[in-house]
Amino acid sequence: MFFQTQASNTSTIERFSASDRSTPAGIPLKIEGVSKVFVARTGTVEALQPVDVDVTAGEFVCLLGPSGCGKSTLLSIVAGLESATSGSVWAAGQKVDGPGTDRVLLFQEAALFPWLDVQQNVEFGLRQAGKPAKERAAIARHFIELVHLKGFERSYVHQLSGGMRQRVAIARALAIDPAILLMDEPFSALDALTRDRLHIELESIWLATRKTIMFVTHNVREAVALGDRVLVFAPRPGRIVQEFRIELPRPRSLEDHALVDQAAKITAVLRDTMGVQEKEAANGKSS
């Protein structure tokens, strides 16, 4: 499954796709009637109404919506870090009951461990899996190269830029070879240029590995550029209001007219769902 690395960049990518043809790619994910109710002192808050989502193996699904619409909560539940109030999640037919290395969650902050250097961060998950040191080091080196951070193995988190940190986080997640990547607005804290570059990198990694990806964002263009499918969420209470299948060819360009049109359609839906509340909040009489 893994080969000794000491080669150029192009052959790394070849080897990467080759190696992944032999390993299982993404797995299907089934979300059945999952809801979340938070109990606070002031009363209960319905963060997420029961939702059903079927994700096929290797699909790239974007969860799009404004803050407070329960999309991050849903992702946490799928990751097994939070429990659902009702319903259940099935990963490849297995009921999700707590975190598992078939699903890895990535955060808005890279959440790297500052006491470890880049290499050790990427090795973290492998270490938990009990992989021997030599194999760990080789796998980590491979994924550090994949995210174009060769030469930064011994750097510490405080020495890296925001984009580099997110790259390390991606390498750290990929290193344990999860079948499902759960990404919670991973690029939203980055500048536009860095974000665009990471979109391209993520798309090519996904094309090469065919992992199942659930990607939370509040950026419409990001959702359209990356997703096979976009689920539009509405807030208070959190729910899915509409779903779009994005049939645009890949690799996609943010400047592509078809993409811009598609994004405009989705934006209109988003505006509709939010408009009601904005009007309520701002000025009740405007039409």
Add this chain to the structure above:
Amino acid sequence: MAKAANAESALPLRVSRVALMPWVRRIVFYALLLALWQLVAKAGIWPDYLFPGPLAVAHTLVVGLQSGQFLQAALVSLQRLALGYAISLVVGLVLGLLIARYRIFEETVGSLILGLQALPSVCWLPLAILWLGLSEQAIIFVVVMGALFSITLGVDAGIKNTPPIYLKAGRTLGASGLALSTQVVLPAALPAILNGLKQGWTFAWRSLMAGELLFFTLSLGNLLQNGRDLNDASQVMAVMVLIIIIGVAIDGLIFASIERRVRERWGLVRV
């Protein structure tokens, strides 16, 4: 004001001179202080053996160091400190972990430790001597009582304030149980734990010196007491200087440098 403005607009050479200014002020201050001390001593208000000048104290210090007596005493004290501190470190770490992890420990042992923290550790000395006699164990006991609670509370605070994002990241990457504690929680808590360790060392050092005053074997505290018995204020002062030097050295060379490195790497200070 004018001088500051001048310095700001000046050349890099001047800037480095500005950086040196605090040191210049510090040295001038200490020089003046020593001169004043020497003057008062020379004025002959008090007899020499009660109020020696800085030169006499320096002389005593040098003689004491040369004879090996001071170094040997310092070594004895530092050994006790190291042993007592090591015990506090291990026990404090375990207690802190238990209190942070289990509510039942927090409600019981945690509250007891908060209470005992209010008791100056030297208050344990009479009891220690009753139980253990004027022995090595008695003094180690007092040192442990000085350091243990600060370390425990530091570990507890550090763990309770672990950023939740590190826990989530650790769990999603497959860490759980003991691995999560040792590889995520403890390192994440290290800056706060260091605070407790530093405070613990200060308390340990103080209780050790207080305790040693009562003991007859050669040690720093014993040298102080010895100076009093011999009516030799010069020796008392020389040993005090030695105690300050050791304290400042441990503070600066060990704790301050570890703390600086940790704070920098953990991203708590911008560099």
